[in-house]
Amino acid sequence: xxxxxxxxxxxxxxxxxxxxxxxxxxxxxxxxxxxxxxxxxxxxxxxxxxxxxxxxxxxxxxxxxxxxxxxxxxxxxxxxxxxxxxxxxxxxxxxxxxxxxxxxxxxxxxxxxxxxxx
Amino acid sequence: xxxxxxxxxxxxxxxxxxxxxxxxxxxxxxxxxxxxxxxxxxxxxxxxxxxxxxxxxxxxxxxxxxxxxxxxxxxxxxxxxxxxxxxxxxxxxxxxxxxxxxxxxxxxxxxxxxxxxxxxxxxxxxxxxxxxxxxxxxxxxxxxxxxxxxxxxxxxxxxxxxxxxxxxxxxxxxxxxxxxxxxxxxxxxxxxxxxxxxxxxxxxxxxxxxxxxxxxxxxxxxxxxxxxxxxxxxxxxxxxxxxxxxxxxxxxxxxxxxxxxxxxxxxxxxxxxxxxxxxxxxxxxxxxxxxxxxxxxxxxxxxxxxxxxxxxxxxxxxxxxxxxxxxxxxxxxxxxxxxxxxxxxxxxxxxxxxxxxxxxxxxxxxxxxxxxxxxxxxxxxxxxxxxxxxxxxxxxxxxxxxxxxxxxxxxxxxxxxxxxxxxxxxxxxxxxxxxxxxxxxxxxxxxxxxxxxxxxxxxxxxxxxxxxxxxxxxxxxxxxxxxxxxxxxxxxxxxxxxxxxxxxxxxxxxxxxxxxxxxxxxxxxxxxxxxxxxxxxxxxxxxxxxxxxxxxxxxxxxxxxxxxxxxxxxxxxxxxxxxxxxxxxxxxxxxxxxxxxxxxxxxxxxxxxxxxxxxxxxxxxxxxxxxxxxxxxxxxxxxxxxxx
Numbered sequence: 001x002x003x004x005x006x007x008x009x010x011x012x013x014x015x016x017x018x019x020x021x022x023x024x025x026x027x028x029x030x031x032x033x034x035x036x037x038x039x040x041x042x043x044x045x046x047x048x049x050x051x052x053x054x055x056x057x058x059x060x061x062x063x064x065x066x067x068x069x070x071x072x073x074x075x076x077x078x079x080x081x082x083x084x085x086x087x088x089x090x091x092x093x094x095x096x097x098x099x100x101x102x103x104x105x106x107x108x109x110x111x112x113x114x115x116x117x118x
Numbered sequence: 119x120x121x122x123x124x125x126x127x128x129x130x131x132x133x134x135x136x137x138x139x140x141x142x143x144x145x146x147x148x149x150x151x152x153x154x155x156x157x158x159x160x161x162x163x164x165x166x167x168x169x170x171x172x173x174x175x176x177x178x179x180x181x182x183x184x185x186x187x188x189x190x191x192x193x194x195x196x197x198x199x200x201x202x203x204x205x206x207x208x209x210x211x212x213x214x215x216x217x218x219x220x221x222x223x224x225x226x227x228x229x230x231x232x233x234x235x236x237x238x239x240x241x242x243x244x245x246x247x248x249x250x251x252x253x254x255x256x257x258x259x260x261x262x263x264x265x266x267x268x269x270x271x272x273x274x275x276x277x278x279x280x281x282x283x284x285x286x287x288x289x290x291x292x293x294x295x296x297x298x299x300x301x302x303x304x305x306x307x308x309x310x311x312x313x314x315x316x317x318x319x320x321x322x323x324x325x326x327x328x329x330x331x332x333x334x335x336x337x338x339x340x341x342x343x344x345x346x347x348x349x350x351x352x353x354x355x356x357x358x359x360x361x362x363x364x365x366x367x368x369x370x371x372x373x374x375x376x377x378x379x380x381x382x383x384x385x386x387x388x389x390x391x392x393x394x395x396x397x398x399x400x401x402x403x404x405x406x407x408x409x410x411x412x413x414x415x416x417x418x419x420x421x422x423x424x425x426x427x428x429x430x431x432x433x434x435x436x437x438x439x440x441x442x443x444x445x446x447x448x449x450x451x452x453x454x455x456x457x458x459x460x461x462x463x464x465x466x467x468x469x470x471x472x473x474x475x476x477x478x479x480x481x482x483x484x485x486x487x488x489x490x491x492x493x494x495x496x497x498x499x500x501x502x503x504x505x506x507x508x509x510x511x512x513x514x515x516x517x518x519x520x521x522x523x524x525x526x527x528x529x530x531x532x533x534x535x536x537x538x539x540x541x542x543x544x545x546x547x548x549x550x551x552x553x554x555x556x557x558x559x560x561x562x563x564x565x566x567x568x569x570x571x572x573x574x575x576x577x578x579x580x581x582x583x584x585x586x587x588x589x590x591x592x593x594x595x596x597x598x599x600x601x602x603x604x605x606x607x608x609x610x611x612x613x614x615x616x617x618x619x620x621x622x623x624x625x626x627x628x629x630x631x632x633x634x635x636x637x638x639x640x641x642x643x644x645x646x647x648x649x650x651x652x653x654x655x656x657x658x659x660x661x662x663x664x665x666x667x668x669x670x671x672x673x674x675x676x677x678x679x680x681x682x683x684x685x686x687x688x689x690x691x692x693x694x695x696x697x698x699x700x701x702x703x704x705x706x707x708x709x710x711x712x713x714x715x716x717x718x719x720x721x722x723x724x725x726x727x728x729x730x731x732x733x734x735x736x737x738x739x740x741x742x743x744x745x746x747x748x749x750x751x752x753x754x755x756x757x758x759x760x761x762x
Contacts, residue, residue: 042700043698043699044689044699044702046761047682047685047686047689047761048686048761048762050566050569050573050760050761050762051566051569051571051760051761052565052566052569052573052760054562054565054566054569054573054575054760055562055565056574056598056600056761056762057600057601057605058598058599058600058601058762059598059600059686059761059762062562062565082470083470083471083472085689085690085693085694086693086694087693088693088696090696091692091693091696091697091698091699107565110561110564110565110566110567111564111567114563114564114567116576116579116580116582116583117560117561117563117564117579118560
């Protein structure tokens with residue numbers, strides 16, 4: 001049973017993290033995408049969302065390259081309502097979160113015509 | 119049978135004891151008291167003959183007709199193609215009978231390096247072939263090795279026909295190992311997760327139990343069965359007085375249990391009258407006929423089908439396949455039909471793994487739930503795979519696939535003619551939704567396309583491009599791949615998706631894939647598996663089995679260098695305790711050093727490539743491996759991947 005394999009990490013309530021961004025990230029703080037890339041791995045974001053923040057239907061949605069607004073992003077990271085484990089400021093500072101957000105924003109859009117995906 | 123051969127095992131061992139004593143104790147007279155001490159029955163025996171009387175001192179050391187030969191006669195009647203085993207002395211008698219008396223054909227002996235591999239191979243074989251494979255193992259250490267794989271098969275409702283060797287008569291055991299490998303009750307350790315077992319005490323008893331075991335295993339709910347074979351029964355000559363009683367009983371398979379006609383009619387009434395019916399299938403359609411029936415039911419009702427993947431169930435490109443929209447459909451449904459669901463409660467409820475565990479219904483109030491599952495006919499108490507209790511409105515204790523014909527007929531009768539237009543409209547909307555979901559999935563697959571480690575979407579589609587024109591069979595997927603195959607591949611035949619392990623016991627993937635590939639071989643199907651790294655490390659010796667028996671299989675690894683599910687669990691705990699995740703890798707990752715799976719496979723005679731880290735290298739590597747597999751050999755490609 002595929003659902004059973006996914007176990008506790010099936011995402012059932014992550015609508016706040018819509019895969020398609022709803023609003024521009026105009027409120028995003030200045031952050032370093034380069035630093036964010038390291039934090040994305042060190043803080044374990046990649047575990048559910050992939051090293052490229054591309055997401056997984058099994059564990060966590062795509063985050064970039066056009067993420068939800070930083071306020072909503074931050075709120076969800078601190079106080080998730082779905083299966084995501086909470087990242088309090090004690091383990092990920094606001095500055096680190098801004099860097100992670102910058103990394104997510106910096107992810108490239110996929111090529112428009114990938115032959116294998118036609 | 120000659121008189122000589124009618125000597126039973128106890129008889130000729132007694133003879134051996136006398137002879138031995140005579141050989142090692144000086145003087146025949148001194149031998150007699152020792153024999154009396156070892157075996158009092160010999161006290162009344164005639165005076166030991168003199169050495170000059172050779173006709174009386176010849177020990178019976180051979181037989182032309184051991185019990186194992188008759189066991190093989192019975193086993194052949196059950197039409198087993200293969201018997202998988204790691205060799206063990208407790209079943210040496212039947213092993214020898216299989217390879218010599220039985221000609222090592224039907225069943226053919228498949229040499230395994232671990233009993234877990236033997237059982238998991240049989241598990242995968244059944245799902246591809248539709249009939250069981252036999253397994254032999256020691257009643258003690260072999261069963262201990264086999265136990266997890268037996269549990270997986272039990273949870274996956276798969277029949278595996280297991281025979282375990284044992285030596286019951288303590289006075290005849292060889293000193294040392296044979297004692298360590300003997301047991302009073304070999305089945306007790308697995309009895310909680312098999313359907314039936316027996317320990318026959320005679321060959322006629324074996325014959326009946328062997329046929330009975332097959333019948334029980336193959337009646338839904340299908341599950342493993344176990345016969346414990348006494349070593350003496352296998353090895354001793356068939357006694358004259360038994361010969362007249364030996365016959366192979368007729369096997370008559372039980373018809374699969376079907377839903378009660380009243381319950382079927384009531385279910386059809388609900389489904390026909392529903393505005394938003396949903397069909398959810400898990401281990402429902404396991405044959406070509408079952409697949410066709412489920413399509414017919416869905417099309418009759420113009421109802422969406424959510425495939426939970428325990429079996430093939432439903433074509434991925436059928437417009438009524440709505441697995442991608444499962445959550446929304448469940449939430450909007452007014453009637454849900456669950457077919458052989460592992461977890462009906464979990465299908466209609468959401469549970470959250472947080473500090474305080476919570477759950478809530480996904481469904482609307484008043485949604486009617488209909489369950490058809492054979493599992494209601496056989497639920498055990500100890501192991502908790504039966505999941506949380508679902509509060510359904512109609513529960514049919516029946517095999518779903520076998521019940522589909524009557525349910526389809528009942529639905530056709532129950533559908534009012536004036537609903538045809540509404541149904542057609544519903545079908546049209548669902549087709550549009552299906553098409554949109556495929557477009558979305560393809561778009562999502564493009565993110566991270568050129569990344570290294572290689573994205574699981576890229577791996578999936580490179581593989582699809584290479585196998586789509588073959589008569590392919592995806593025999594296993596170990597590791598979690600974001601459902602890319604189900605979302606992007608065109609599954610349409612019953613053998614193209616075989617489901618998972620059942621019990622989530624890791625280590626299933628490699629042996630089950632090889633077992634299924636063994637079944638597919640004679641059909642000319644191209645077997646392919648996506649192989650997890652953690653899974654392969656449990657018992658990698660099964661790849662030697664694939665090489666030795668020339669089982670063609672392409673394995674592309676989803677190597678994320680971790681027990682990633684556990685890594686995420688550690689992350690969850692660490693975050694919950696606000697400690698950060700810097701140590702979550704301890705005990706959960708498989709690196710430092712990285713495992714070179716290609717070398718492991720090559721060391722066992724398997725063609726292998728990798729590790730591949732550049733996504734551009736993957737397609738050409740797959741093409742090279744396909745050429746090898748088409749020549750009848752296994753091939754493995756180690757691919758370093760994104761976590762999910």
